[in-house]
Amino acid sequence: MDARQGPGETPDLSREPPSSPELTSVARPGGFPERAILHLDLDAFYSSVEQRDNPRLRGKPVIVGGDPDRRGVVATASYEARRFGIRSGLPAVTARRLCPQAVFIAPRFGVYRAVSETVMEVLQRLSPTLERIAYDEAFVDVSDRVRAWLDADSLGKSVKRDIHGAVGLTASIGIAANKITAKVASDHQKPNGLTIVASGEEARFLAPLTVRKLWGIGPRAEARLATEGIERAEQLAAASAEWIVARFGHQGLEWQALARGVDSRPVASGEKRRQISREETFAEDLNDIDSLCAALKRMSDGVISDMRTYPPARTLTVKIRYANFTTITRQISPGTVMTAQSVPDHARHVFMDHWDGRPVRLLGVALSNFVEDAPGQLKLF
């Protein structure tokens, strides 16, 4: 924490995310020889956005959701409000009783959606294999980037930094060899946490948790397990298959797999891929043509390197943000698909046609409008 920041003062959200002392792994260093899955969960998403946009709300219990006078429910409660026992799904009127001083705010879904889009774009830079579960939550398959524990550590930290830089919010991240473990890990040290569970450490990590913490075990399954005295993951993990099947049927074995941290489900990028993009905010505003063209080339190269695993794209977009923050995006759809040869040319032409000569703060190049059903190159490693 910044030494100048006393208690009660609001955190300055334009700064780096405060590093919490718990930013460490609970498992011993080890690797990810096969898969590495990152799960990201934005911390108290809706209420954090409201606190970000309205400094007067910072440090106060904020409840985003329905009107307490009209039988609304809580969508998100800020961490300050959670101290009063307020949780998502609670009737707003109950929330008001628990915490009369809470500030109730009607949700601004348009804003949340836009913030979510930006966050997903940051995540998509890691890998196109992204599964968005909610506005504030997604899995990314980062197997290509993460082999060693240290890879996971530096990736997790850089994602948190990038997201804070892009939207001014903190997120909690779990990185593990499969989805169930990554999901539980991201919840492990909220808010602003980073929890890494190396391959092979899943069962040990999950063991002390209550079964309800396992993603996939809901209140009813929890109740059924409780009738047989199973409350913690390790109990479920240790039971014999016969015992489980006799009491809970085959579904019980699925629960047990969760408790053992066994999960082979792939990250399902069900959503259509929207774009491949690169952008760069310059340390100093640029207005000399050579530096700008060099930056454009860098971004084109980045886009080209991602192109091979995507279907062919028909549209190229150049984004220019001037020093005064006015931003323009201009695109070209030349009628043929983009190739590694044509991307730099198109990018340069679009830029030269639309740049008005003023200093540029940010440049971006993106490909979109993919030819769906086109063949794509599979990765060897």
Added chain:
Amino acid sequence: MKISASQEDFSRGLRVAGRAVAARSPLPITTNVLLSTDDGRLKIAATNLDIAISTWIDATVAEEGAITLPSKLLSEFVDTLPNAPIDLSVKQGSQSAHVSSGRYEANIRGMAADDFPIIPTATEQPAATIQASLLKEMIEQVVFATAVDDTRPILTGVLSTFSGTELTLAAADGFRLAMRKGELAEASSGDFSVIVPSRTLAELARVVPDGDAIVEITVTPNRNQVVFRTTDLHVVSRLIEGAYPNLKQIIPTKFSTKVVVSTGDLLKATKIASFFSRDNSNAITLEIQPGGEAGVGNVVISGAAAELGEDRGEIDAVVNGGSAKVQFNSRYVSDVLGAVQSSQVGLEISGPNSAAVFKPIDSVDYTHVIMPMHTGAR
């Protein structure tokens, strides 16, 4: 400085060293070549700071000395001169050279030799030696498979593993992998691996002499540079640091269908299909049909793009195992077929989404792995 050399030698020397000249550089002197007298020969050297090439040509040295001259201008001038001795002289303290041959002469302004970047040399014993023509062949069989972009810098290099009497070069870009083994002339002093930038090896293959010449390979003690050396050539390059992916895990050891076909036939069919697949991500389809009792099956190679049309080419094949259908990037297939150097090639397939292995049938030294393309219906 005062020397005389044949137009042919001078031109060749400038061409060889010229491969390392910087095209454009914040350090203007690196667009020059360094000319210096060296033990009765003329040394021509150039560097773009990533790679340095020095070559020595026969010359009559009348007066020792050194200068740097603009590479492009000097080469153009020398290349165009008639095939006759060329005289080059630099007055003491001058930064301009007088170059003449027969009835042509020129004054070319350069920069002082002392300002030229120092090119590292290897004083240690070479770590290994190998026949130049073999090294060249090995490089040409793998270097095209390196990554072209810098997203994973390690993959822009060629993993060069020295083990006993064997050198293995391996290159991969994440979608394909090429690996070639070759016999060293002398066993290496200890087993080690280095990652050499592909550009260095591509240039080395271009400038290394053909034939029986021996190339000495030396890695500097701090492990960040490599020197390839023959009697009249030094190529020095930085090495790429980092850990290369484990190739053993990547190369498939099992397959369900093995096909042997004529390399030329498959190359032609691939080329034709590639015309049709150009607008379809270069995806060509190989359909393998086992033969009947005679054992002669076939492979149908086809390309298609919705707006253009489609083609179909059929070639004979010896097929072991079941029928199979797989899609590849046509460029990857033509690259490997251009590299295998045998009249027949074996192709081992284990499914439409599994890595396929290409091998020449008359050698176990070359292995090439290509990952297929998915069909798009996902």
